[in-house]
Every structure is written in C-alpha cells, then in structure tokens.
Amino acid sequence: MRVSSKDFASTVISTAIGVAVLLALSACGKKEEAPPPAPAPVVEAPKPPPMEPMPARKPGLWETAYSEEGSDGVAPVMKICIDAETDKHLGITGNDLSGDKCTKTAVSRMEDEDGKPYWAMIAECDMGSGGKTEINGKFIGDYTSNYTFTARSQTTGAALEHMNRVVNITVKSRRIGACPSSMKGGDVIMPGDVKMNLFDMSVVPPEGQ
Template sequence: MTRKLALLGSALCLVLSAGAARADDLPVRKAGLWELKMIRTGTPVPEMTMQHCTDETVDKEMNNNVSPMAKQICAKQEIKKTATGYVSDSECSVAGISTTSHAEITGDFNSAYTVKTSSHAQGGAVGAAGRDTTMTLEAKWLGACKPEQKPGDIVMPGGFKMNVRDIDKLKNLLPK
C-alpha cells in the first residue's frame, strides 16, 4: 500500500509539473506514447520510468484541470518563454509543507524534452530545517500508443496503470 501511495504521489507530482502552466503557455505534446523518466535526488523516491499515452485533448485537459487545483495550493505560479524553452517558478503549500520550486524546460514537444526542477520544502513532516531536492524529467516520444492504451493512460513501474482523466481521484487524496 505504501508503494502504491508513493507511486500515486509521484504521478500527482508529474501531473502537477506537466500541468502547472496555463494551456496556452506550453505547446501541446505530439500525440502518441511518451516515455517519462524521473530522476530525483534528496528524496528516498527511486528513479522511475513511466509511459504516458496522450493526444492534444488530454494535454489541454491536463493543463485546464490541474491549473485550478494548483491555484488552490500555490501562492505563486509563473511560467516564462525563454530563448531555449521555458522557465517556471512556484510557491505551493500542501499539508503544512511549503515548497518553492524552479524548473527549466528545454527541448521539443514533438520528439524529446527535459524538465529540470530544483525545490526547497519545509514544515510539516519535512521539518523546519527543510529539504532540498532536484528532479530531472526526461521525456521522449516512442511512437503510437499501444492498442490497449487510450489517451491519458499512464503505466507506472510494476504495471500499475491510471488515467490522468481520473485526476479527481488524486485530488481526493490531498489533505483538505
């Protein structure tokens, strides 16, 4: 059960980072199957590789559905276009833990992109001293989705599968 909660938490982080910007800020990813590799430091969460089947509608829905949730938990959320991609800065608070994050997004949303995020969290279970973490998300387009997949499906390590369109279920896991 703890492993599934960790995976769901990581999926939620992935969805939040992918959907943190308004739909018109980031380009829509090429439709098909994307491999998403998350590499984290400063946290016990292991490296994870997931596959996400997406299309234009799902990417837009992710941005539109997650943005209201992010607005509820984030006091600051900015994204800016740069010469090499995008930069995002946010300040969010969930369950008494405040997190400040900076992300740099480079690459191309048709074949491969990278999101490098550095965060500082403090309060709650993290403690007053806080904890610094970094995460690199390496995404690459693999081709068409598999026949048994539908847009929005994410296949996590161990074969656990969820659909980002079920984000309301993830919202219910967040403390009120």
C-alpha cells in the same frame, strides 16, 4: 634723512615689480582644478522577458523518467497516454494531474550563453495537505515531443514532515509513438507492468463527465 622724490618713485616701482613677480610665481605654482565630472548617463534596467505559454505536448504515448539528486539506481520510467485533455491537467513534472494546483506560474522563452533556446519557469503550487511547493527550473528541448526538465523544488507546510524538503529534480520525457488501442488518455503503465489511470486517481474528472 631726506628722500628725494626720484628715489621714492624708484622704490615704489621696485616694490610693485616684486609683488607682481611673487603673484606670477604663486599663480604658476597652482594646479589647475579639474572640471567636475560629467553626470553618469541614465541606464534603464533591462526589462524582464515577456511571459509566453508553453506549447502543448503532441498526443501519443510518452515515456517519462523522474529522478532526484542523490537518489540511488536508475530513474524509473513510466509510460503515459497523453491526449489534449490529459495534457491540459498534467503537472509540471508530467507524471500526475497536479497542473491545476499551480495557479502562480510564470514561463519565459530564454537563450543560454550559446544562443540555444529554453523555457524558464517559476511556479507556486498548493498541494493541500501535501504542502506548498515552489519550483524554479528550465525545460530544454522543443517540449512538444522531447524535453529535459531540471529544477529546484522546495516544499513547506506538508502534513507529513518528510515531505517538507528541498530537492533538485530531473525529468526526461519523450513521445515514442501513438497510444495503442488498449490505452486511453490518462492511462499509465508503471515499472513492473502496473497499469492505472491518472483521472481515476485524481479529483479531476475527464472532460464530459
């Protein structure tokens, strides 16, 4: 069969139009690809609060009560005559002269959720045959005259097995006035009116001796 040039041209045009329509429909059916997500902004890790030394306790007569979680009865209260030299060597719990044995100590001034300040402390203390003690706790109060210290204390490597333990402690300490004339720095009055001196019981000599 002979096809005229006019019919051939018409067929080519119709085919081209059909292909164009199919391509257009195909393009309409495609979803636009979402642009790639923007790179996440670089957020610097918060810097730890700067370490800050604890203030000194005011000289005078202090009452200190030490208790352990789970212990029965009322925490015993001891009275300590604190002067500058005694304060320098007092341990973290404020009832002995073990402060010089805690060589790895970090203290920072912090604020709780309500904006109230406190002192956060992490310490490692080498107590010799008494083992190594790690303490993690906080001081609430002005520290110079009245504070409460709560902490988790873990001791390992002690010669006496029962000393190797983990315990939660609470220490409440406050200045109640000047030391009486009968007491000097380091003097302690225990429950039952038992009297002793912390320097006499320690290898730490008072200044000048």
